[in-house]
Amino acid sequence: MAARLEQAVDGTTAAALQIFVDHADGCDEIQRKIIEVQSHPDQHKKLRLFPTPEAARLLRISESHLRGLVRQKGFPQGTVVGGNNRRAFTLAEVNEIRRLLFAATKDPRYRVGRQRERGEKLAVVTVANFKGGAAKTTHSVHLAQYLALQGYRVLLVDLDSQASATSMFGHVPDEEFDRLDTLYRLFTLDDGVRTASLHDLVRPTYWDGLDLIPANLGLYSTEFELPVRQIKQRELRFWRILADALPSIDDRYDVVVCDCPPSLSYLSINAVMAANFLLVPIPPSMLDFSSAGRFFRMVYETLSTLAQAEGGRVKTFDAVRLLVSKYAIADANQSQLVKWMSAVFADTLLENRMALTTGLDNAGNLKQSYYELESADMNRRTYERGLEYLNNVNAEIERVIWSIWGRPQIVESVR
Known part of the structure; x- marks a missing residue:
């Protein structure tokens, strides 16, 4: 990692910036220790029985x-x-x-997977918000895992160069992956390595039925190279590169979940344009709510501009849903804000909230998801309560996917 960073600068500059290289290596070392503790003895994460x-x-x-x-x-x-x-x-x-x-x-x-003979299309769920700390990655990972538990074939796409979703599956992204292992290879300026197929990027995980397209720090190069590529390739629709690549994996999956970076970047724009289901997590706080408002305005302005570029063709979604995330149930101020949100967004706000739970925090600290915990890992009532919140939210999202497919909602939610 240090060698790759220092290649870009001369010796004097490298020495002055060495503290950041050291800190990056230190973070990787701690992450390896967490994975080793959890994955002992073979240092590979495995899903529990x-x-x-x-x-x-x-x-x-x-x-x-x-x-x-x-x-x-x-x-x-x-x-x-x-x-x-x-x-x-x-x-x-x-x-x-x-x-x-x-x-x-x-x-x-x-029969859980989509039925192509009935015209059920690939469901692409993009989890996005302008602000960091809204629990986008937490919910992207848990949604993908919930769907895998129900028997769906799922692809989780990590579009965030911070690579938190990738890390959740036991990887040290900047050590294990080159940037060509990420979506960078789809967007890069380099004709010699660029691919138009997502097949080359898919990695299996230790979850049956759940695959991953990983991210690492190199993915961020996309934000610099794509504008140059657009200048050189005037006909390029940079906002549809991901959408145009989805048919290459359409026959392998029922649902694709896209975890976006906390910005309306080129990568986020591609994820939004590829989606037929836009999911926006919003913690019930004034700052987060204000940021979400700006996010929606930016989405409106961006999609309006792209519609003009496409001759009036407006991007539409089969579903747009808001999720109340990081909800402190005992907080009276948050409860009031949630009531206002319910009144204003009656048609798009999910009925179930993702509450803050001790178990979810503990799982994250160990690079585990809640679904990877066992009830013996904590107080059973605490575990069951957290699992109920999580399952209720994800089951409601599952029903939205059924509605996209036009499927009768005959399957009861798992509790």
Whole structure:
């Protein structure tokens, strides 16, 4: 990391700026330690097993039904994890049981992925806001993981050069990835390395059904190179590069989740233009609310300008939703602001709020998501309460995706 940074400057400048190189290396070292502690002994993150009661809830069947399936030939057996033949299952096993149940019963409860034969299109959910600290990455990661738990095939695209979403999956981005491993390769000025396909950038994760396009600091070069490329290629529609690349992975996924940087950058504009579902997290505070207002004005002005560039073709969305994030339930001022938001944004504000919970904070400190925690990691009531908030929000977003697909909402939400 230090060598790459110092290549760009002479010796005197490098010496004067060395403190920043040292601090960058220090942050990477701490991040490695966190990953090593959590991933011991092989230093690779793994998803926990799901005990029979939890696996049954994901499958929307009773525990006794799942125990009966385990005894049937051809069904995954799980792993014995305790006395009385108690079993737990990997996510891949849960998804395989779900597929086998649908094959045997044709019950629509077990068919989760989009149905192309019915014209259900790729759902592209862009999570964006102008201000940092709105929980964009937190919710992008948890939404992608929730959908994977339900059996969808999901691609998470990290468009933020800070690479927090990438880090959540156990990576040290600036050590493990080159900028050509990121979306930079889609946008770069260099014809020799540029790709028009997202296939080359997709990385599997330790979550069955969930892939990642990573980010790192090099992704930020996009913001400097793309304007130059536009000058050289007058016909280039720089705002549609990501949208034009999506057909290359359309057959592999049901949902794409885009995690945006905290600005209306070239990358954010591409994510917004590629989306058919725009999700805007807003913490209930005056500063965040003011910033969100500016974000919406900037989106309006940007899309209006791009419409002119496209001969009057206006970008539209199948859904735009606001999510109350980082909600302190006991805070009277926040409660009042949420009431005002409900009155003003009645048609677009999600009914469920993402509350601040101790468990969510603890998970983030360990580079884990809430879905990777086990109830034994904290007080069970605290764990269940946090999980309920998270599942309720994500289940509501899932129903918005169903509405985009025109699908009858016949599947009950997981609690």
